[in-house]
Amino acid sequence: MWIAYPLILLVGIATAVQPGMNAALARGLGQPFAGGIAVGLTTATTVLLIGLVSGRLSWPGPEQIAAVPWWGWLGGALGGGIVAAQLTLAQGVGAATFLGLTVTAGVIASIVLDHFGWVGFEPHAAGPLRLLGGALMIGGVLLVARS
Incomplete structure (x- = not known):
């Protein structure tokens, strides 16, 4: 489990770098929300590839889907809000x-x-x-x- 801590530190560095990268993408595309869509597609592709390469990706069954609390499905919406804030607010502050x-x-x-x-x-x-x-x-x- 010791490997978790260096990886978490790398995630922290990525968290500092990501808003600037996303804002540059939005500027380059000429509109923040087009950048947000590009970020979302890249995120989905990355998670898919990591899941496939690690062998830890499988589609859940109906019982597993039903077991998720209603608020568990809102994490993606929060992620979208975070990306929207990065795209529109980070460069300014x-x-x-x-x-x-x-x-x-x-x-x-x-x-x-x-x-x-x-x-x-x-x-x-x-x-x-x-x-x-x-x-x-x-x-x-x-x-x-x-x-």
Whole structure:
């Protein structure tokens, strides 16, 4: 499982780079939502190829589909909203502010999700150190956004 941590760090780097790449695509195509469609198609193709190459892709049966909670189907819509924000907002505020705000909001939301065990997460108490970490992230993003 040690390999997960370097891979997660690479995902973090990709998360910082992706908004600029998506915005450049949108600029080059002349409209942000055409860029969003291109991003979505590329995403679907990438997931398909990784699934096929890894041998971990199979179509779910009706029982599996029925077992998914209603809100489980909304992740793709959230992903579309994230890409739309990257395409339309990231260039205006800059990479550091955009990513700082999104990551900090994500960490704060994650503390709440973990504490209450919402959307499928196992409960993890929002103890003093987690709350302090969230507060420090808010302070850090304020510093990044002001400069």
